[in-house]
Amino acid sequence: MSTAVFAERNYLNEPAGLKAWLLTLDHKRIGVMYLCAIMFMFMLGGFFATLVRLELLTPKQDWFEADTYNQLFTLHGAIMVFLFIIPSIPAAIGNFVLPLMIGAKDVAFPRLNLASWYIYVLGAFVGIYSMISGAVDTGWTFYTPYSTTTNTSVVSMTLAVFILGFSSIFTGLNFIVTVHKLRAPGMTWFKMPLMIWGLYATALIQVLATPVLAITLVLLMLERLWGIGIFDPAMGGDPVLFQHFFWFYSHPAVYIMILPGMAIISELVATFSHKNIFGYKFVGFSSLAIALIGFLVWGHHMFTSGQSELSSMIFSFLTFFVGIPSGIKVFNWVATMYKGSISLKAPMLWVFSFLFLFTIGGLTGIFLGALSVDVHLHDTYFVVAHFHYVMMGGTVMALMGGLHYWWPKIWGRMYNEFWAVISWALVLVGFNMTFFTQFILGTRGMPRRYYSYLDQFQPLHGFSSVGSWILGLGFIIMGVYLIHAIFKGRPAGANPWGGLTFEWKTSSPPPHHNFDAAPIAVHGPYDYDKVKAESTFFDYAAGREVPRKETVNQ
Amino acid sequence: MNDQGTFWLPPAHSTVAAETDALFYFIYWISVLLFVGVVAATLFFFIRYRRRKSPDYTINPHNNTLEITWTVIPTILVFVVFIWGFRGYINLSIAPKDALEIKVTAQKWFWSFDYPAGATTVNELVVPVGKPVKLLASSQDVIHCFYVPEFRVKRDVLPNRYTILWFEATAVGDYQIFCAEYCGTKHSEMLAKVRVVTDVEYNAWLDANANIGAGLAPEEFGAKLYTGKACVTCHSVDGKPGTGPTFLGVFGHEVQLADGSKIVVDENYVRESILQPQAKVVAGYQPVMPTFQGILKDREIDALIAYIKTLKK
């Protein structure tokens, strides 16, 4: 067993005090503050989701009024998309690990980074105010003219999303500059960990797409407040134009959500297979390819909207091409494991969940990209299931994998592996129960956003609701053991997984200034063949050279 | 033709459905194959290559042949899917020239259908079997979406233009119409039926419907209209409040309006409320009722008034 150590002087307690935390410019603290905020939002969004599933347990409308139900699914969607998934991996985990992984002392603009967190919190408060003052009932997509005519608080929710956009842009801007300018000596673009490639591609989308959403939401607010008529059919405006504007952001936003997830998976697969990633350049460039092609496919949300057949054809064609790079990634991850030395610790189990669920999510995207089949499946539960498999089965599973991977780095302490396996299993089973049923509901014709439904759909809906409870239980258990680990976990040591990227070269938790000695990139991020497993490395926390295998938990 | 429905898909009862279903199953089996491949390989590697003392590092992590193979093969597959889907979509988009035209109007939260001969129906679309039917759809308020799963057709219904959808039903029967685009409070209850009948029945129905209500007492006709024209969606006849006030025991009584004034419910007030629903809204209710101008004929309004008169406490 290892003689792992806990770094007594670290970023968590130096400098001490609440004020030092609230005014911190340290990317690690800002990452942790983001983590707390997004986890709270995940709970809130999850809570609304269980209420939605509760109403859908029976065909009749029974637990909630029609309007209440409509507000619940809107809040679930808006919170999960804008307050949870979009900031989750980049702003929370990315903020923590990005500078560490490239050997920098901080992000390029620490003040902007802190501002981004406060803007996020402001956006969250405006969002919560909006919920209290007559929660919005438009669906998270805010389609006009419904959103310009309903008498719920659309303006404040739109304002919240507008504000959150700035937070997202600032994070993206910071990452782009940091990656370009602050890499450690020797770290060329092709020696960067794939996590950085993924975050970089994500940052590009955040910076390029979010401004368009911002201006769209401003127009929506002006429409509601002053009736400027741009989207109002009664005044010569076009409601479909809103859909174009909205999806021009919101489709790339899907890649803001999934690319960082893929980035984490690349790290985990390499580390837990103790093997160089297969096809490094293909995995790296496929992130950029997804980011770029992702801007050209927004019209596939609108195949039935009455846009021209020509547009639909072009968007369908391009949609298939954005799927290919995702496929390439999956194949490369699987190939990486071939003849590896695979350790099935908790993070790797989440990799399995990701591969299992994201593959389904990706493949069901082909159904929706095919024009004639989409006509049948559009706006049914098939779509709901598809994006939950991608967003939750993909991004959230990767986020959980990342949390379990970097938890010992963030807090310096290890969680309980037994409970980690239990929680992983519950989530995997609960997730499939909840959402696989929804594919069947969708292909059989059940439309989305219904609080009551035909009796024939009850068995599947009931099964799905029960699944959501198992899923919820899995996450509750996870919350308990992860928080327990922060206080009572055994010290993790600098490098519990035997990772080769820079964040494992510093103590756990890392010191305020990240590295005691500035790291230099001499080999690639996953060169397990060149850096022998038996070789030693410098454990800064222990203050001495230690053999690698000593800190690898076998 | 898939008449019974499969595990995945509901019964197919239109001419375009077979093509859509074939493509669905083509993608389905490709997906199953790929999914099983990925998961099986992962599990196999998990077991076969569990952590060992000395891993084998002879694998070259760069292999362009392999990379190109697993890029090109899926690309070809999705290209096939694209062409196939596009052909089906064009088929769905272009209605045959001789198609029977029916006008569809969507509003919160019901459907009305206008037939060439002058008949109108609410929440029930009657069409002949084996004849192409072209729907010319528009909305009175927000965006709705016309969806019949058994026909595999769906089209958004917009407020500022006509959208077109066509189908040719292949079997007699009743099929569900859903609103598939979220449209507010009662989106979930914006349901309707397509009644597919034989050609003979259809013509007979058209004739009968052109002067519907003939031979019925006004209050009987009104009772039919109450359900047929979807009043029942919002107004109860048993005293329970719905989206709108109940019809039970209102006629001849005083009600309080949203602006605080009072009015006695008489023939003129009922007529006005049907044609200009926002003019005098009863206190405690939202001004959400759509106008029935153009949907109800004078004769039908009279019949409804006669029916409401019979609903005494």
Place this chain on the structure above:
Amino acid sequence: MSMNHAAEHPAFLEHHFNDAEQQRESAKLGMWVFLLTEVLTFGGLFCAYAIYRSWNPDMFFNAHKELDVWLGTVNTIVLITSSLTMALAIRSMQLDNKKRAILYLVFTLLFAATFLVVKYFEYSHKFHVGQLPGKFYTFTGIQGNNPHIFFSIYFAMTGLHGLHVLGGMCLIGWLIYRTHKNRFSSAYYTPIEMVGLFWHLVDLIWIFLFPLFYLIG
């Protein structure tokens, strides 16, 4: 990378940068990325403009005649000149000429104010005759469908641009204060350079707005 950078650590250098060069390069790249987001923000509105103009070409042509080309031209000249004075302010700082830098910054500020004053007169005239966006539109003299759309887009675009001018003025005011307090020198004038970049963008956007609204036809 200098080995003795601790010894030559200037006050303006932040702890997480290795040297002044890296700090300046980062700021510059950051600013360009920010300008990109600005371009995309306006890009959305330019799209809306293009779409509605292509749907109502005649109405746009008729409506544009209501705008005063002379005031627009004056404003264009004013903004271009302010871009020049901004560039001269940076040049002066590079030459360590603080007084001259302040002078040019003040000129830039005055030009910006002139621009807004002219805009104020244009706006108030339109308010007066009812050439307003959407449902507030009461003017009757324009041929074509939905002329209020033209003014919705006109006010959205010039309004957002005006807000940028206002923001730029605040930044220039802050620069004048900081220059006065001797915070800048030929060794460190990054903030002036960055605000300069921003100001050129604001100018550039106007150079697109001016022909699109005032000179159609």
